[in-house]
Amino acid sequence: MRRGTGEPANKSRPQLNKEKEDKTDKNMQFVNNSRTRRSRPxxxxxxxxxxxxxxxxxxxxxxxxxxxxxxxxxxxxxGPTNSKEIHMNDRFFPNEPISFVHGDHMDVIHIDHKVGQGKAHGIQENQLPKVQQLPPNPALHLNNQGQRLPNQNQFISINDVPGNQIQKIQQPQNAAKDSTGTGEYPYHVIQSLTNTDKRPYLKTRFEECMISILEKSSVNLHFFFVVDTPSKQAILGIMQDITNKKIARSKVQFNFLDIDELAKELAPMVSMLQQHVSGGHPYYKDAIFFLSIAIHQHVMPEYVHRLVMLDTDLIFKTDIKQLFARFDLFKGNNVIGIAHEQQPVYRHLFSLYRSQNRGTLVGDPPPNGLTGFNSGVLLLDLDRMRRNTLYHTYLDGTNLKLLTEKYHFKGHLGDQDFFSLLSLEHPDLFHVLPCSWNRQLCVWWRDKGYIDIFDQYFSCPGKIDIFHGNCNTPIPKTP
The missing domain is CATH 1.20.5 (Single alpha-helices involved in coiled-coils or other helix-helix interfaces)
Structure with a gap:
């Protein structure tokens, strides 16, 4: 019997046997199923x-x-070996120009040109691709202490060395000489392009301008571009596209100048000019609108002798070499080449002075009037600007203040206001370009009370060399 139950012990055995049989059946079924899975079709x-x-x-x-x-x-x-590609954006050689060589393999290098930078980033000459090398640069090779560096084709600005060392940056003895400058790229051009991220049409305008220059130029050009970061990227893309399409007739190289660095450098003078010439006009608070006035002092290296400054809303119809040829026509005290304003802008701005001085030529139309200037196209003889003591006296706030008070003048157009005001007392400082070299198309002032005399300012007969689409005026699509 089971303990505590009163039942015979043998009664539980059949139940155990049954459980074993059930377990054996299940095991057999598992084996059979396993065998079934193994035997696949x-x-x-x-x-x-x-x-x-x-x-x-x-x-x-x-x-x-x-x-x-x-x-x-x-x-x-x-880096590429194909002449159509210029993607070497990871190779930075400080203050070294980019070089585009039409039709051949090229060594393309791009850099950031910033005030106070002059040290290499440890890249050696033997790291360059085995393609055509950049031409020797006319600057001596100095570090930030004014000491000579090994010849690495560095492009150094006068802003890269202390003031007492600036005179050491000169052309080398073996540099090729001509009437416009030195070296393989003696023709220097400067343009400003900023805010392309906010105003995309500026990018289109710049591209059209650049194509019109390069497709006609018979000389090698060295550009300086004053830019912010978005505009720098825009220019790189545009120059890439121009190179791909083989538009340029001649060689081109360029440097970037950072607008923020220039603004810091020019801040004292810009503040003075805004106070006396532009009356603190908010639109012209940027340094680029006054850059041309002091470019010989604060920006360009001394081996740049002649510089053409251009707006970006231009279309060239003539080889830019012919514009540079106008430098040879400078006489006497001329330091700047500039065309007259082709609207009665300064007739309006000098209206108080004109009302008090009947019969004055101030603000009158050409050819005899003191019309005022438009700075869309400028020829800057930097050597003459550096030497001319008369010009420098008006970079002093005191003398400029006397001039603005005499003519009751407050302008709104940046550097061209300064040049227009200065020309009233010293017209001999300026070589007047024919209107064809800056054919302005804006007619904004025609309907502002000047319709009867507008054409006396606006007229420009004959062949046009440069169209200027100022105030966003469309430029005619003529050959």
Whole structure:
């Protein structure tokens, strides 16, 4: 009997036997099921093999794509060998110009030109691609202490060295000389381009201007671009596209000048000019609107002798070499070449003085009037500007204040107000360009009370060399 139950012990045995049989049946069923799973149809095995092969091929394909991307990345980083490509944006040679060579392999280098920068980033000459090298630069090679550096074709600004060392930056003895400058790129041009991220049409305007210059130029050009970061990227893209399309007839190289650095450098003079000439006009608070006035003192290196400053809303119809030829026509005290304003702007701005001085020529139209100037196209003889003591006396706030008080003048157009005011007392400082070299198309003032005399200012007969689409005026699509 079971303990505590009063039942015979043998009565539980049949139950145990039954449990064992059930367990054995389950085990047999598991074995049978396992055997059943192992014995698959032959067609199913073939499908499994196909799936395995597919996975292996997919993994091989992914591996090939990864390898391709690695090699592609290495190629882009190292730099191209095709003359149509200029993607070497990871190779920075401080103060070294970019060089575009039409039709040949080229060594393309781009840099940031900033005040106070002059040290190399440890890149050696033997790291350059084995393609055409940049031409020797006319600047001596100095570090920030004015000491000579090894010849690495560095492009150094006078702003890169202390003031007492500026005179050491000169042309080398073996530099080629001509009437416009030195070296392989003796023709220097400066343009300002900013805020392209906020005003996209500025980018389009710049591109049209650049194409019109390069497709006609018969001389090698060296550009200085005053930019902010978005506009720098815009210029790089535009120059890439121009190079791809082989538009340029001659060689081109350029440097970037940072607008913020220039603003700091020019801040004292800009403040003075705003106070006396532009009356603190908010639109002309930027330094670029006064850059031309002191460019010989604070911006350009001394080996740049003659500089053409251009607005970006221009279309060239003539080889820019012919514009540079106008420098040879400077006489006597001339320091700047500039065209007259082709609207009665300064007739209006000098209206108080005119009302008090009947019969004055101030503000009258050409050819005899003191019409005032438009600074869309400027010829700046930097050597003459540096030497001319008379010009420098008006960079002093005291003398300029006396001039503005005499003519009751408060302008709103930046540097051209300064030049227009200065020309009233000293017209001999200016070589007047023919209207064809700055054919302004804006007619804003015609309907502001000057319709009867407007054409006396606006008329410019004959062949046009440069169209100027000022105040966003469309430029005619003429050959």
């Amino acid at each position: 032959k067609s199913h095995d073939n499908n499994l093999l196909v799936n395995v092969l597919r996975w292996k091929l997919l993994r091989i394909l992914i591996l090939l794509i990864v390898v391709f991307m690695i090699f592609y990345g290495i190629f882009v980083h190292t």
